Each structure stands twice: as C-alpha cells, then as structure tokens.
Amino acid sequence: MKKFYKQAASAAIDSGFAIHLDGRPVKTPARNPLHLPTLQLADAIAAEWAGQGDEIDPATMPLTALAQGALDQVAHERERIVGRIAAFADSDMLYYRGDDSQQALIDHQAEKWDPLLEWARQRYDVSFTLTYGIMHQSQSKQTIVRLSEAVEAQDDFALAAMLSLVGLAGSLVAILALIEGAYDSETLWPLMNLEELWQEEQWGSDDLASQNRAIKKDEFLAAAHFFALSRT
Template sequence: MSDWKAKRFWKEATVEQADEGFEVRLDGRPVKTPAKRSLILPTQAMAAVIAAEWDAQEGEIKPHLMPATKTANAALDKVVGQHAEVADMLADYGDSDLLCYRADRPAELVARQTALWDPMLEWAQQAFGVTLALRTGVMHQPQDAAVLAVLRQQTHALSAFELAAFHDLVSLSGSLVLGFAAARQARDVEALWDLSRLDEIWQAEQWGVDDEAEEMAAIKKASFLHANTMFTLCRAA
C-alpha cells in the first residue's frame, strides 16, 4: 500500500474571471473537481474564499480544512447532474417538518414549542403563502398536497450551488422552513440552529448535559453555519 499523499506544489492561488463565473487557479493552472470538472464558481466572493483555503495549505494537503472547496465540488460533481432528485429529496422535508410535530406534555415544553416555533411557521406563511398543519406526537401525517407543491417549486428554483448548501441547512435542522429562513436571512442563523434543537435543549435542562451529545451537536452546528455562509456566498455581489 502506498503512503503517498498530495503536497502543496503551487506558490499562489488566484481568482480569475471565466466565461461562466469565477475560476480558482494555482500558479495560473485551473483547479479541477475530483470528477475532473472545472471549478467554476458563481460569485467572486465564493471563489475568493476557496482560493484562500488553497493558499492556507502548507505541506501535505488537508481536504478537511477546505470546507468551501468541498461544498463547491459537491455542487459540480453531484448536484449539477442530479438537481431534480436532490431538490425533491429536500422538498420532502416539508411533509414532515420538525416544526409541525409537537409534544402533548409537559405543559412547559408545549408552551416553549408554541412560543418559538409558531413564529417560524407564520414566517413561512408570509414568505410562501402556505400554512403547514400542526401534529401532536411523532406519527407522520401528510401535509396538504397544494402546500407541498409550493414548497417544492421554491426548492427546485435554487441553483446547483445554492442547493448544495441548502442540503445541509435542511438535513441538519430537520426542517425545510428553518432551511429557507436561514437561506433568506429571515432570522439570526445561530438562533435558527437553536430552534432546531429546542427539544434537546429542553432535555438537557431537565436531566443534565450529555457531553457526547453536545460534542456531536457542536460539529453539526459548525456544518450548519458553514452551509449558511456558502449559501450567502452563492448570491454575493
């Protein structure tokens, strides 16, 4: 087995305008994705962030320290060719959105869910003209097909780069509504993450903090915040 690892071979990472966007180049040579596609970014701001990741590499290349590059690679190598499938998968979260499934007890938890989650469903109603029905318990009950069709249309309207970032906003929070709220900067992104963990935060208050669970939650939060940054960079002027 070979222990060869890729090492830095370039002196400078730069951003150059290309026909379809902005390109990151290493000493003038364009960067390629793992699938050998040209790494063309939709905005100069996103390209600059990715170029900075490459410039920060020293010695052995460490892909885990290049999250923006990873997200861009996913957009080009995975989402571009499966846009409809990815959009459908994410839109399906609307049919079982976290914010719609409520506890029936204790009263304090019920009240907290009402106080913190209802405003987000009201935001969705104002933003998209849809009303998602509330459920008690965890058993799935389908939402109205017309409501889901509107949310599906909004999801399909996202570009491949937006969809790659949106994937983590939705899947990590368990909520299509919170994903859209983050993407549209409707609320502070850290507050939105806390809303997605309302039940876990409640449990920790009652029974104490589980260090292992909190460590995993911190990793997921970092990924959620990164996805939000990437979505914003997709639209940066």
C-alpha cells in the same frame, strides 16, 4: 495528499471565477472546471487552498466541498437533489411537538417555532398541520407543492447549500427563512436544537452530545456562509 502548489488565487473568467494553483485551474473530483458564480466565493475558496499546510486536509475546506457538490452532483442530478430537499416539506421538524405529557415542552416549542411557521404561512400562502407525539401526519398538497416550488426555483449552488442545511436542521421551513433573509444562521441554530437544549436544561448536559452539536453547528454555519457568498 501532500500539498503540491505554492500559491492559490482566484481568477476572473468568462463564466465567472476560477481557482488557480500556481497559475493552473483547479478541477473538481469529477474533472469539471471549478467555476464559481461570485468573486466573494472564489476568494474564500482560494483562501481555503492557501491555508493548507504540508498536507491537504479536505475536512478544513468546507466551501470547496460544497462547490464541488454543486458542480459534480447537483448540476447532473438536479431532479433527485430537489426531491431530497423538498421531501422535508412533508416531514419538517417544526410540525412535530411534544406529546400530552410534555406540556412545558409544547409551550416552549410553540413560543420558538410558531413564528417560523407563521413566516412561511405569509410568505407562501400555505397552512400547516401540527402533530403532538411521533405519529406522522401528511401536510396538504398545496403546502407540499408550494414549498417544493420554492426549492426548485433555486440555482445549483443554493441547492448544494440547502442539501447540507436541511440535513443538519431537519427543517425546510427554517432553511427557506434563512436563504430569504428572514432569519440568520446564528439565530436558527439553537431553534433547530431546541428539544435537545431543553432536555439539557431539565437533566443536565452530555459532553458527547455537546461535542457532536458543536461539529454540526460548524457545518451548518459553513453551508450558510457558502450560500451567502454564492449570491451575486
């Protein structure tokens, strides 16, 4: 799409903040007003619009896309979105460790991942069952319920960020630690790629895998940034 405006700016409104293009308010693809909860987020999204060249490239506007998701998707399908995120309470990547032939990997996972699980144990008064190998083993009902409640307590903008974050990380525990300030995104990202990075240390890197991981890291950091900007 060709750029059709000259100026982009945030604007205060009764319900928060909006984005104006040449003085006219922006709407989402579903025609909802693009109303934002904080000035910081509005300014960052306005900067995405202002930074476009002759053609508007949605791929360079991750914060805009996440805000649109919060307003068009989460607000109208909240129960389904909560369910998608909370499903990781029973299938979190952190529960799955190497098999009996991979003791060095198991030890590495324990060193790096166990502190995250211990944080969650203390924070939510839950327990975890670890699996060695690939067979699924369900977590306790109390663990699933309490982690799910932590998801359900989030607002629509947080849920939009979390939907992206858990999909990229494969871990609800890690993302709860992120949004509660126990870990930062730069620290978490290598932990979420621990096995892949460990394999590279053993056998060497793969250029395509490294490129894909870099793309996903940018998406992960953008979603974490979106969450931080959306806090009042």
